[in-house]
Amino acid sequence: SQKIEQNSEALNIQEGKTATLTCNYTNYSPAYLQWYRQDPGRGPVFLLLIRENEKEKRKERLKVTFDTTLKQSLFHITASQPADSATYLCALGRGGYQKVTFGTGTKLQVIP
């Protein structure tokens, strides 16, 4: 069956360092992958989308890589700040008018 795995344990890093979050998947052939941020008590907010034919995407301090051979995406936040503390969700889609499937999320805590 399809499986999307993100680090189940919280990730604690020091302010100013680069945070790296992982999203692995099995039994799935996504056409694209998305990353969202979710704060407690709020709905997720879209951050980045990367397609299967793209290796890397950047937006300000964010960088996403997508390796369809390893079936993995890495999400990096450089120069991390306490305000980056949140849960980060990856979501995979097959393309067309089809649903996306979300991972369980990784909680990031940036320590001042």
Add this chain to the structure above:
Amino acid sequence: NAGVMQNPRHLVRRRGQEARLRCSPMKGHSHVYWYRQLPEEGLKFMVYLQKENIIDESGMPKERFSAEFPKEGPSILRIQQVVRGDSAAYFCASSPPREGDEQYFGPGTRLTVT
């Protein structure tokens, strides 16, 4: 441009009652998704709708749950004869009529069944 609106934000129901959750998508968006989230868990897909059509309801329990997105008005997620296990946060998201686009989420409705 207002974001995705959900109401009510909090809903308390006794076992056996009906719960109606409403979602107004962003202006210009014709696709609506409903998700359920339990504390410390991920988002579980329930249903994907376009105006007057259910595209994918593979995540919806077969009984007691239904969803609609009429030509006019908000999308409605309806839970009949609620049980304690239905207590969760229900999120609605909308997207433009383009393939594979990002989803814009509402603030969620927190349903508590007593």
